[in-house]
Amino acid sequence: MNEKENIQEENLEQNETNQEQETAPAEELSQEEILSNQLAEANDKFARLFAEFDNYKKRTSKERVELIQTAGQAVISKLLTVLDDFDRALNAMATAQDITPVKEGIELVNNKFRKILENEGLKEMNVVGEVFDADFQEAITAIPAPSDDMKNKVIDVVEKGYTLNDKVIRYAKVVIGK
Missing domain, CATH: 1.20.5 (Single alpha-helices involved in coiled-coils or other helix-helix interfaces)
Structure with a gap:
């Protein structure tokens, strides 16, 4: 019986080995299927996210245009x-x-x-008698200063300058003393 038991055990072990070998490709196949499914899901998520972002860009662009038109x-x-x-x-x-x-x-x-x-928020620039400042004024011409204290100062304003909320929207066109 010992021999019979040993033979049966060997047969059982061989059958288990054969089953493992047979199931191994089946597991790999299912593993490939799982990875393939995960890849398809990731691609789907990516496509949806990309489409959602594209729609967001279009919507915000449209809102910006409307805001500018009605500002x-x-x-x-x-x-x-x-x-x-x-x-x-x-x-x-x-x-x-x-x-x-x-x-x-x-x-x-x-x-x-x-x-x-x-x-x-609109403010008019009062620059007559002030020192010329190129950040706020545009010198059209320079004339001889009527006095020494008027040198490099604004003598006359040809076109008024304006600021809107402290940002220059039109530079004052001025005549400066030389």
Whole structure:
């Protein structure tokens, strides 16, 4: 019986070895399938993420364009009252016999207009008598200074300069003393 048991044991061991050899390629195949499935999932996630990011870029670009197009809407809405005042002033000028009330009306409209722009952050540069500064002014010409203390200073302003929220939006065109 010993021999029979040994033979049976050897057969069992050989069968187990054969089964392991047979299952090994099956495991590798399933491992390849698992890796293939994981790769497909990763590719799908990547494609979805890329499409989502592309949609985000398009949406933000569209929003930026809309913002730029409507950025001045609030200021323009405020200026419509000034436009109405100018229309009334022009109508009054057509029938006015006395020019003094028309001048006063135009001055009121001018002050209202400047006040609205000032409230929006616009400031006029007052540079006459100041030392020339190329960061805020553009020298158009230089003339002999009327006095020694006016050398390299602004003598006259040809075109006013403006800042919007402390950023120069138009440089003052000036005449400086030499």
